[in-house]
Amino acid sequence: MDSTERIQAASSFLLQSPPGEINDVLNDVRTIISDDDLLQEGVLPALREYNIAxxxxxxxxxxxxxxxxxxxxxxxxxxxxxxxxxxxxxxxxxxxxxxxxxxxxxxxxxPDEDTESLRAALESSALSYLSSHYHDGVATVFATPGSSRFTVQIVANKYNPSNFWSGRWRSEYVVNLDDHTIEGKVFVNVHYYEQGNVQLATSHNLSLSLPAAVVTSSPGSSASKIFALIDSEESKYQTSLNDAYHEMGEKTFKGLRRALPMTRQKLDWDKVLGYRLGAELAASKGVFGNA
The missing domain is CATH 3.30.1140.60 (F-actin capping protein, alpha subunit)
Incomplete structure (x- = not known):
């Protein structure tokens, strides 16, 4: 494998890094490249892509x-x-x-004078929403100059390496007052790696209509109503995830293994050593019988 192929492989690994673990992945791929200068230069585009996404x-x-x-x-x-x-x-x-x-x-x-009042009101509502629903989150609200289009982005990270898991919630909402719409995306990534390696990567798209009263209200009132809609949608999605986890535990994972051995009887683990000893004695008996 030449240096170009190694860089491509390292970049691919980095782009798939679980939340909060990209430095661990970067340290691991150093052994693939064996050249820190080449590594830094080669994977920088992948790091940029990962950080922005x-x-x-x-x-x-x-x-x-x-x-x-x-x-x-x-x-x-x-x-x-x-x-x-x-x-x-x-x-x-x-x-x-x-x-x-x-x-x-x-x-x-x-800032753009025509959009800053509503942008700032959305930001204020976003920060209040964070404090109410996220343990440790960051929100940023961007305005598109010369339009009535605003982008609300929220991210919350939880890294718990001592218990072998990490997670990230990302959501983005494009508020378009001209079209009276909110187009949203939610991404959830969770990695659990105690004695195994399980990752959850799921996304949810949504499209909402804004009532005329929201569009024509004052900036503060509009922002509050917009985040009431976002709150409702994210709460419903959170509930659906909880229901899915419960169903997976009750049905999906149980379906991956037999409820009982082929004998249709539960195994008495206290007798496992006895079963093994009995098998060995039976094997020995066969040998002695043929002597």
Whole structure:
């Protein structure tokens, strides 16, 4: 396998990394490449793709909060060789290192005057929603300049390596006031790896209609009503996942194994050693009988 093939293999492994475990995967693929400089250069595109798709969060320089690195956050700046990402909450753009996961070079950004009032109201509702429903989450709300289109992104991570599991919830909602719609996507990834390796990767798409009263209300009222709809949809999806897990435990997993051995009788584990000893004696008896 040449260096190009090894880089492609390493990149593929990285893109499939479970939540919070990409550094572990990166350390493992170092043995495949055996060249740190080549590894860093070769897998950087994969790291960028992974970070953007997974809504990686970053501490914004000069603030006390985190923002989401995503395609919606990416902005184009003239005469800039490196891409920048926007934190609308602090009205700051920054560079992001996809290897170290750190932000740098903060610069002020003037918001769009026509959309900022509703964007800020959505952000306020998003933060309230987080505190009510997420143990540790980050939300960012982006406005599309010159339109009535807003993108709400939410991510919550839970890493518990001492108990061998990790998980990530991502949701994105595109609010279009012109079309009176909300188009949403929810992604859930869970990895459990104690004495095994089980991963759950599921997604849910939704489309909602916004009543005219929501569109014509004040920014604060509209934002509250929009998040009431989001709350309802996410609660229903959470319930459906819980029901699916229960059914899997009661039916699916039980269907993967026999309820009873071929004898149709339960095995008495206290007698297992006796069964083995009896088999050995029977084998010995056969040998002695042929002597």
């Amino acid at each position: 997974q809504f990686i969060t970053v501490d914004v320089p000069g603030t006390q909060h985190q923002s989401i690195v995503s395609e919606a956050a990416r902005i184009t700046v003239e005469d800039e060789e490196e891409e920048r990402f926007l934190d609308p909450r602090s009205k700051t753009s920054f560079r992001f290192d996809h290897l170290s996961l750190e932000a740098s070079d903060p610069q002020s950004v003037e």
